[in-house]
Amino acid sequence: MIRLNDLSFEESISANAITEAIEQVAAKINADYAGKTPVFVVVLNGAFRFASALISKFEGDCRVEFVKMSSYDGTESTGEVMTHIALDFDLEDQEIIFVEDIVDSGNTLEKLINMIAGGGIANYRVATLFFKPEAYTKEYKIHYPGLTIPNDFIVGYGLDYNGLGRNLNAIYKLKKTD
Ligand code: IMP
Ligand code: MG
Secondary structure (H helix, E strand, C coil): CEEECCEEEEEEECHHHHHHHHHHHHHHHHHHCCCCCCEEEEEECCCHHHHHHHHHCCCCCCEEEEEEEEEEECCEEEEEEEEEECCCCCCCCCEEEEEEEEECCCHHHHHHHHHHCCCCCCEEEEEEEEECCCCCCCCCCCCEEEEECCCCCEEECCECECCECCCCCCEEEECCCC
């Protein structure tokens, strides 16, 4: 068990399981993008660790760009997605791979997809380390989900609670108080 600020969390996904999930996603992306030069668009802050591990396993040429978005306050989505750092590269003819830590409601993903609309991209796909299908309210395809998880609030491996917990190497879920 660990404590961050006022809340307790218990380990739910081991560091090894995370590494294996990333290897599987990387293998699929390597197969799908062989001979291509994709642009990995990393969604800060949460995706920094997943992105680093995933991109280091990419075998071809690629570009890496960053956007910074936020929508969570504490353990809840505010429903409003803020853009702190916007996309600032030429999208024309690019093959984009969004790299997310977690897809929850899908509000952030929708905003990202709207951001690239009209930019003349060749295509896009979505890679996310975690996916919460029970919370997902959108219809956009998630091409590369690492691990599908229940609708729990989690921290670790880049994901935070009020800014804390990103350094943890396993995933911890919020302990329900009873
Ligand atoms: P969405 O827009 O609701 O899909 O949420 C996307 C963003 O909210 C993610 O990229 C995370 O940064 C954050 N988020 C969603 N679920 C969790 C969680 O369980 N723990 C920590 N952050 C989360
Ligand atoms: Mg995020």
